[in-house]
Amino acid sequence: MNQHGSTRVENPQGFIHTGPGNIYFNSGAHPQDSNKPAFRRVAEDQLHWLRLMFVDPSGMGKARAVLAGTGTVILDGVPGSGRTSAARVLLHERRRDSGVFHELLPEEEDELALHDPDLVGIGDQLLLDLSTADERQWSTARMDLPALRKAVHEQHAHLVVVMPHDGALEPDLQSYRVTIRRPSGRQVLRRHLRMRGMPYEQYMRSDVTVDEFVAVERPMREIADFADLVRRARETARPDEGFAQWCATAKRARNDRRREVAARVTRLPEAPQRALLITVSMLYGAHADVIHRATQLLLHALRSPSDEVPLLQHKDLAERLTEISADTGPSGHVRFAELDYESAVRAHFWDHMPDLRPHLGTWAASVVDLHDPHVAPAVRDSLVAHLAGEYLRTGRGDGLASLAERWSTEAPSRARLEAAVQALTCGLEDPAHGREFRKRIYQWCVHGRLRGELAEVLVRICADVLAASHPDQALLRLYYLARRERDPAQPALQALNDLVAGSRRLRRRLLDRLARYGLAPPDLSIFLRICDPEPLTDSSGTSRTLVEENEVQHSLTTCWHAVLAELPRAMWQPHAARWLHRAADGTGHRGELLLDTLVSAAERCGERRGEVFAALYASAREAEHTAPGGPARSVGTTELLLHKISVAQGLNLAAAPPASAKGTQP
Incomplete structure (x- = not known):
């Protein structure tokens, strides 16, 4: 099933893909980088992984030369050619010990204007992605580009602008313009397969499915998704199946299965059957013990009547899984027989049973709280990512934000706080909803009633997610959290201090803010710390x-x-x-x-x-x-x-x- 905007856990132990073009990394501290703030490690890991997966498009060499020689390059290219990824790779290659990565957002209310020299710090790597800007936005940005380029030059920084395809550009800016053309689809697919652990002798074989797939010029994200489907097909294939069967399975998985799922649901009228179907789709790949317990929790959350049949007369889990075309492998983990079937099941119940949605949030909280050796962090992450994906796919970012707030305030456990952090991360990383979530987080930090452990969640989101790409916004939000802090350990103040420690520019901005608006008692504590x-x-x-x-x-x-x-x-x-x-x-x-x-x-x-x-x-x-x-x-x-x-x-x-x-x- 090909659903852009869904959320998929690609590798629960490493990078998580939350929609077209965005990857975030979920991990603990790296011992070799333990002296760096967490948000610096996250940003560097993201860009490092992107560089490993990246295949240079045509024009990349020229873009490198222009950026190295002038500090600025303006990328043009058709949508789907990889120009935004190219911009990030270019900046990653220019990374130095000083400076931070910073994605510029000129039209957001708490961002500095592009012509403001305080926007640029020494050695910063700046991304201005205007690939989807309208004519007015692009025209406004072009007026500010000379001042921005001057600041970039003076601070020995680097700026990459992604312009609207074939947009207007003044003659004095033409020398910075480089057109990016998509690389070979076959080469990109092979790179992704190699990075996903596919043996060389397999993906180098000629295959009719691959030939048909790469014959069409597709966006880079579609190629990446197909490569991951091939990987998943390999993991669930029979021993006698090879690369050709894996690719054929991946091809079938890209088909729209909504009618197929609707027909199956019609044939499964009983609540326990549908509860099991939903559970497997949300916890796909989890151990059978987790699936069984989570199904019972879902029935309880939906207040389904209890079954009075004696326990030994119940259908066993194997029989019940067969009814929904799922089974357990040798390791006891549950999967559907058809690849990527779970995303179609999730979409069906979310779209056609809207009254089910609020109950799923309550159920997910009870699942992440399960004390079971098989409920590993990867299982919790997968559940939250799948649930967040449905909220975001259907344009309900406000519902996802409210759910994260509820997990943080109503009997919050450590597992629920982790789930709240991930839910908000999914929202921030979603291209269509990122701005909405940044604004919501701002309102919480400044005006919100910080009940329960919401403040802790917000500190982590600002320090480990927002700061990785939007450090100015993270600075402002952490500042407001630090002013309201009641925790003796002062995590918000510590995070604020860590943030400015990595950037002279951010320290300058914070000092200016403290001095400009009058120092209340909380501001004095912040000043002494920084x-x-x-x-x-x-x-x-x-x-x-x-x-x-x-x-x-x-x-x-x-x-x-x-x-x-x-x-x-x-x-x-x-x-x-x-x-x-x-x-x-x-x-x-x-x-x-x-x-x-x-x-x-x-x-x-x-x-x-x-x-x-x-x-x-x-x-x-x-x-x-x-x-x-x-x-x-x-x-x-x-x-x-x-x-x-x-x-x-x-x-x-x-x-x-x-x-x-x-x-x-x-």
Whole structure:
């Protein structure tokens, strides 16, 4: 059955395919990358997998050359030619240690305009996908492209624009335009088969089904789907079947089976039969024990009358599975006899029994909570993905969002929270509903009543999903969550700190936001957490550190003023000590700028400035005893701080402290 927009678990241990052109990775931490925030690992894994599956289309070499030489390339091509995947691969190939991947969304309300220079950070990889834009959207974007390209050039970043096919383009932009033409369908199919573990001697054989399939120019996503059907056909085939039979089975699976399923349902009028049919379709490939228990839970959720027949007179599971054309393999896992039959069954019941839909959410929650060794994470993921797929296929994203909220708030268990995270991930990754889900998550973070464990779910969604492609949106949502946080562990604040740790640009944006709108008590806590002096004075990859930027200096001074004026010294002293230690650690004039910021912030305290100056000086004296480099440098830093305080107070001054006190090597 060929249903675009459905959700399919391709490999529960790795990547999950949730519709045309989008892949997300669901895994635990990678030991070798444990020092990276989770969203960085997710983004890199996504793009790495895409690169492995990718076959270069015609024009890819030229696109690489244009991007390397100018920092910008504009891709054109017919829909289905792989131009969006090509854009992501191009950016993945330009990835550096600095910068983040960022998909630009110029028309969403909480995104910066394309002409805003704050949109681009050092070394960022920017994707502007306007392949489906209308004439107005494309015209507006073209007006902003010169300013965007200038910022990209200045920040040593890289920008790939996917333009509407054969759209208008000004003469000065034509040199950046590269036309992508689809690669050989046969070559793409073979690459996908190889990456899915198909033996070389099998997929290299000539086959009439493959010849017919590749004879038609198809979108790349259809080829990928067909390759996966061949893989699944191989896994369920008899030992005497080979590549030709696998491909023929995959071809039959692409047929529309709605009438076939409708006829079968008519022949199965009893509730237990239909419950088993639904369960197998939603938990396809699960162990027979899970299928049996989940079927009972579905009957209970639907309040079906209990069967009074004695237990030993019941039909056994094997007989009941035969009635719905399913069986268990040698490992005890249940599958339909026909490949991909389960998606047609799901669609039939969802479309033709709409009153069943709300009960399926309650049932799914009870299934993911089952304490059974066969209910592995992959089984739970498969169930949630299939259920989410039906919501999204029929345009009911609001229902899926409400279901995730319910799983997070009504007797939430660890398994239900994982299910809620995955359900929202499916919505975010869906091309037709992604914007709707981003807006819904924003409303929750800013205005929502965060009952139960919804806040935890939102933190994970923002940090591990949204930040991987839309870091600015993740930043704003995590900021609002951190302001409302009541959890002593402060997971939202930690996630926010991890996010800005990977990007100078995002740290600059957060500091600007804190300073621009007035600092309430929650904002002071956020500032103290993210005001680490090391990234502020880090000069790697840039000729100008953050603390040397006038706008950042203004933000830091404003924030420190609020901290010094409103918080007791015990709360800010450890953070001030880190600044003093950094100033003493050989950072030169950048360290002196840290001191200037502290003094300027204290000077703004009006009648209390003398008291605050004294507190700063006392903190500097205390910091001498804990300085990592020993007290010698810190003593000089304290003298320099005292000199700057004296200047601020207009006192008679002796000569300034020697250079060694300014953070240079003694």
